[in-house]
Amino acid sequence: MTFLQQLIIAIVQGITEFLPISSSGHLILIPYITDFPDQGPLIDVAVHIGSLLAIILYFRRDVTGLTRGGFAAVGIGNDPAQRRLFWYILAGTIPAVALGLFLKLGGYLEGFRTTDLVATNLIVFGVLLGLADRFGRQLKSYEDMSLRDAVLVGLAQALALIPGTSRSGSTMTAARALGYKRAEAARFSFLLAIPAVAGAGLLAALDLADASVQMQIDATVTGGLTFLAAIATMMFLMNFLRSASLLVFVIYRVVLGIALLWLF
Incomplete structure (x- = not known):
């Protein structure tokens, strides 16, 4: 991979992972609108790891709280509120992990990399x-999460394994439908992504160990560049959602989808 390809992929991933417009869908489109070869699923996962590190840094206070909750869940410390949120985040992760393992082990993921499905x-x-x-009310915050909400948003997250759906888009859709405020829906979405993306990264690490040295370097560089783009995008989105609706992203998705169906 050239540095230009790595840079473009990183910028596209860093922006689209957090905006509800489908990062995987945009990554698939890159080879269709450039002369670059398909970067492949290994690079796709590497850039998601870069995004994961950005989430952990930006939401470090929430991550610290969930860590305390995890320790409390096994009897170390006493933080009932964070323990409850820890278990709910874990419960919301199960649908995506289960479906992800099924698709990976069954070899179905490559069959999803088509422009018509993305569109x-x-x-x-x-x-x-x-x-x-x-139509969703703006009543709830992340701290109001219930087991039911966590599972429902987790089921929506599982749908994002199909390119074009958008992980942040599907989870924010579910959260808004359940009455979460826009910024809180995004916060809920990003924190729920941590264990799911970490699990995908662990699986990818096994593939990365068997990859060529050049592929390992490409994945590391692209993931690092993605981290920088992701931090900037997350800061923009969280501020944007405190005073604006998601309509601009809806319009973008529909227009892009129609254009892709017409072009390809």
């Missing part, structure tokens, strides 16, 4: 995002 999902889930944001 269709951009439109369908974009409309659902718009409806949830338009």
Whole structure:
């Protein structure tokens, strides 16, 4: 991979991972609109790891609280509120992990890397995002999470394994439909991503160990660049959602989806 390809992939991933417009869908589109070869699933996972590190840094206070909750869950320390949130985040992770393992072990993931599927999902889930944001109440915060909410948002997260759906988009759709404030829906979404993306990264590490030295270097560089782009995007989005709706992202998804169906 050239540095230009690594830079473009990192910028696209860093921006689209946190905006509800599908990072995996945009990564798949890069080879179609450039002369670059398909970067492959290993690079895709490497950039998601870069995004994960950005989430941990930005939400370090929440991550610290969840860590305390994890220790409390095994009898070390006493923090009932964080222990409850820890178990709920864990419960919300199970659907994505289960479906991810099924798709990976069954060899189905490569079959999803098509532009028509990306385009269709951009439109369908974009409309659902718009409806949830338009009619969803703004009552709840992350601390109000219940087991039911965690599982429902976790089921929505599992759908994002199909490119074009958007992990942040599907989880924010579910959270908004359940009455979470926009910024809190994003916060809920990003914290729920930590164990799911970490699990995917662990699986990818096994593949990375067997990859060539050059591929390992490419994955490391691209993941690092993604981390920088992701931090900047997350700061923008969290501020944006405190005073604006998700309509601009809905319009972008629908227009892009229609354009892709027409072009490809």
